[in-house]
Amino acid sequence: MRVAIVADGAYPYVKGGVEQRYHSLANSLVARGHEVDWYTMKYWDGAPVMIAEGIRYIGICRPQSLYSGRRRSILEALTFGLACLRLLGRSERYDVVDCSQYPFFNVLAMWLVARRWRSALIVSWYETWGGHWREYLGVWGVVGRQIERWCARLPQCLVVVSEQALARLETEGLKPRRAVHVPLGVDCARIGRVPMAPDRVDVIYFGRLKNHKNVDILLRAVALLRAAGHAVRALIVGDGPEAGSLKALAQELALDGAVQFRGAVESSDELMSLVKAARLFVHPSTKEGGGSTATLEANACGTPTIAVDHPLGIDKSLIEEGVNGFWVRPLSAKVLADHVLRALYDPRLDGELRQAALQRSQAFDLAAVATRIEALYLQLADPSHTRA
DSSP states (O other): OEEEEEOSOOTTTSOSHHHHHHHHHHHHHHHTTOEEEEEEOOOSSSSSEEEETTEEEEEOSOOOOSEETTEEOHHHHHHHHHHHHGGGGSOOOOSEEEEESTTSHHHHHHHHHHHHHTOEEEEEEOOOOTTHHHHHHGGGHHHHHHHHHHHHHSSSEEEESOHHHHHHHHHTTOOOSOEEEOOOOBOHHHHHHSOOOSSOEEEEEESOOOGGGOHHHHHHHHHHHHHTTOOOOEEEEOOSTTHHHHHHHHHHTTOTTTEEEEEOOSOHHHHHHHHHTEEEEEEOOSOOOBOOHHHHHHHHHTOOEEEEOOTTSBOGGGOOBTTTEEEESSOOHHHHHHHHHHHHTOTTTTTHHHHHHHHHHGGGBHHHHHHHHHHHHHHHSOTTSOOO
16 A cells, blocks of 8 residues: 655654654554655755655655744745645555645645545544634634635545544534544553653653743742742753743743753653653643643653643543543643642652553554554555555
8 A cells, every 4th residue: 555644744853743643653554564655844955755764755845944933834834735736746646645634735735636646635633723713813713714624624534633623523513524533642662661761850841842832831830839848840851932931931930950941852762761750741731632642652651641621732531630640720830830739749649640641551552553544544545556
């Protein structure tokens, strides 16, 4: 079977959850004897086509910043969408084209391209915004909401990564031809082999540093705990548009020695070793769309999670209150500080809760998830040119 992945970011050049998911999936498909081409922006030097780990990466435009200020860049989205449209000039035969929901214009373009290539078009769907478009783009949110509707209806199938995102499709009145829930997956065996980092910390945050991740509230919560006499230590791992302002805030709150900014960690194994060395993973994001690779990775590391109960946050099925983590609602520095303090003093934290997190991760093991995706691809592929 020949599979084309279409996403503006490509792992390891971009280390977001979308990119990690596609990379893991592509590796699994290659290992099973399938051919995988990944159409993306050209992040590497040299020729536009590069082969790594059996995956054929095809750069179709120059890389651009994914963000403009605090929002996704509309220019980047248009540039990648137009680059996808130019693929109409290529004569290809793929059984399946799997296109990332983001940045939307690529979905519209690939609908035309997939018809030209006689390929089944699948869109990996991460979240449904609906009315949130108006809050995000103001009056232009009407346009964003309509594009979201088109992107949901055009493909043969949406692969929806969370139950929450699946439910919101119905709530917002979006009617895809077919929608299938296949959760995100993590390589539990690989993560299990990673040793714990020697330097233990109380709290870790890892992920992109963006405004909706609310890392600033975590810093304020740590400051409240320190002011109350609790010697809490936190590690912030990641990079993004908010990195500078967060470091400035940490200085303003006098958190030197209490909070360490590690920046982006290149090695996935190194990142997992840091997560294992933390007693808690705090995930204060209020816009995840349901799926959360970071939460699944924390589970696989045996690190309980504190997350925000929010309509656009992570799926409620990922954390069972008091079992493998805790929910915060409403989100504020004071409420978050109270939850962190209670968790750190919970006698079950370093034993029972860690074991429960490890056990919960098995339901999202990558091998089982990849098998489900492979079966779906084979079901939707054009039988006239499918190759086992």
